[in-house]
Amino acid sequence: MTGQPLWTLQLDRSEVDELAARADPEAPLAGVRFAIKDNIDLAGHPTTAACPALAAKPAGSSATAVRLLLEAGAVPVGKTNLDQFATGLVGTRSPYGACHSVASPAHVSGGSSSGSAVAVASGAVPLALATDTAGSGRVPAAFNGIVGVKPTRGLVSTAGVMPAVADLDCVTTFTTTVAAARPAIAALTRPDPADPRSRPMPPRPPVAVAALMRVVAVPDGEMELDPPHEEAWRAALDRLRGIAAHVVPVDIGPFLEAGRMLYEGAWLAARYAAIGHYLEPDGPHLDPTVRRIVLRGRDIAGPDVFAGFERLAALRAQTGTVWADVDALMLPTTPGHPRLSEVAADPIGVNARVGRFTTFANLLDLCAVAVPAGERADGLPFGVQFVAPAFADPPLLDLAAAWCGEPVVSAPADPGTTLLAVAGAHLSGLQLNHELVSAGGRLAFRARTAPGYRLYRLSGPGVPRPGLVRTGDGPVDGIAVEVWQVPHQAVGALLDTVPEPLGLGRVGLDDGTSVAGFLSAENAVRDATDVTAAGGWRAALATPGIA
Missing domain, CATH: 3.10.490.10 (Gamma-glutamyl cyclotransferase-like)
Structure with missing residues (x-):
């Protein structure tokens, strides 16, 4: 879209053509153009993480995720803008400029994967790589009317990805449909010895993960949504009742408490450990909000870190009981859709509210898919997300496809x-x-x-x-x-x-x-x-x- 700072780098046409010529025409993603969030390495090009001071040094090799897409026949076309150092959910924290929603120049695009989402939503590419630590692979999907798939942590390698919180980081995808996401996720899901946090998909699903998701939980109380979001959410609930066999109200308070921990204690200290060395000395190449947030992690004491681990363990046990009786949890992806002016007036407060329903997923080891859910009364996109336990990714994609009205082919029963x-x-x-x-x-x-x-x-x-x-x-x-x-x-x-x-x-x-x-x-x-x-x-x- 004209005027949108989508790209931190666009490859020369000759390089794109050369990469396309090398692609196997029989590969599952043969010829599919894709964009790469600029905290993910592409060999021969810098990884800036939206910090211009890092633009001088090219990556020596591509991230595992990029390599796997190349092997599947996909063709990269460029690196995309983001909230600096992948710290933010609004898409405004970048010296390269702020992206906006494809539906409104006055409203944020969502972040941190802002450029990747807008690249897909605007039609520049059909596929983009993103990352999701706090919701960065889902919030921009909601604000731009596309599909964001956040796999179970470790299924997709993060080798070659600049860490934000290494234990929680996920490589994710943006596409316009669930069907378009499936071959990309299939190509990306590989164990990787280069990633110490890599986990294979189990040969058999976890005991409580059903092959067919029929029972969906929803919050049992008010969620403090903006009025246009509230109206769209009510419509989404009505729609869900025509898709799920049973809709079950649950208390999401423990999930939300876990999510609030992401920018406290242990995990803010982890973010400082990952990128704090880039933040001194200060300068125009640094986003002031990102710097202010991350430097808080420098002063977190060790006992506070371990107290955070203990509280999270308790919340994991508490929220884990939900999955005994339901297959997935449906939530609005965000509580509202802020304007750029609102973020400028309160950059930390508005960002925190945007992530209210997304920040818990990786802390609690859950997988998630963000999908479009129509439009609000004012014409802005509205999105919901389906969340499920670790390694429930295949049936969760089927549920998301059913929501989107896409064909879902049931696997035949095993003989015998x-x-x-x-x-x-x-x-x-x-x-x-x-x-x-x-x-x-x-x-x-x-x-x-x-x-x-x-x-x-x-x-x-x-x-x-x-x-x-x-x-x-x-x-x-x-x-x-x-x-x-x-x-x-x-x-x-x-x-x-x-x-x-x-x-x-x-x-x-x-x-x-x-x-x-x-x-x-x-x-x-x-x-x-x-x-x-x-x-x-x-x-x-x-x-x-x-x-």
Whole structure:
């Protein structure tokens, strides 16, 4: 877009043409042009991180992420502007100039990955690399109406990326669709010995990560959104109810508390350790707001760092309980869309508010995808994000695609397996779940039964067990269950471990289908405790006297 300071460097046409000529025409990204946020190395060109004083020294080699895109056939065209040293979420903290939203010259583009987002949203390139420590791969997506994918930390190498907070940094992508992001993310997801924080995608998903995400959590209270954002959020909630099978309210207070820690204590000290040496002496090449923020990390005491680690560990445990019953959390990406003038008047306060719903993701080891959610009444883009546990990236992309109205191709069931509904001790994280896992099962999806089922706490020694019974008078919204995909031979072995009065039968589900599942005979629960009101066995166990 004319007048937008997108680029810190544009490659000569001859270099682009040469790189394109080298690309394998059969590669998955053959010929796709991409931009590179200028805190990511491109061989032969400087990495400035929006600090002109660093423009004299070219990188000796490309970052692993850049190399992998080149190997996949993509072609770089330039380096993009950013909030200096990737410190900011507004896109105004750069000596190269402030970007603005493609929808309004008066409103911020979001940062720190400002140039990369605007390059995609304006049509300059279909793909851009960005980074996300506090939300930099999601906030600019929301402010420019595009898709921002923040993978699980460590899945995409950060070797060759100038660190902001090395333990939290992620390389991310901007595209206009989820479909366009998929091959890029696939190319980028590789273990890298050059990155000490690299983690491979597990060969099997984590136990509680469902292959199909049907249950989505949303905040259970007011979120202090700007009025145009509030209206757009209400519309997004209505839309979600047509996509998710179940929408569950949850308390996001512990998530937000974790997010506030990013610019305190340990993590501000880590930012100073990474880039503090660039900030002395002061000069016109430094953004004053960035310098003021990062220099605070110099004086943080060691005991405060470890106190921060302890508090974060507690918050991880507290927020982790949410994922026992839901697949993903949907949030507005930001609470509002500030004007450039508002940021100029209060650069730290406005920036902090912009990141309210994004800063916790990496601290809590979550993956996320930011997607467009229409426009506000004033015509500005509005975006939401879907957040899920680490390594839930593939089904989270499917959920994002469904939100965007893009095709989602369901993977065929593994041959020799059956779907099995469990309602009690075999639920993920409970005492007997290991039997499903060791038998080769995986969580297919979360569901509720059809109307008419009741749940009882059966009497007897050992592990507390429920009895699921179709009485015909159970609640309309059913009972919470998990549906597991289990090898055929394992079903019989599991049945042998289930004591009377439980047996195998057909369980009707909320979507009108039925699967195999463990049921109790109605005449066997006459003296059992009815726990139907809890809505499911996990909730019943939290009721005094049931466990």
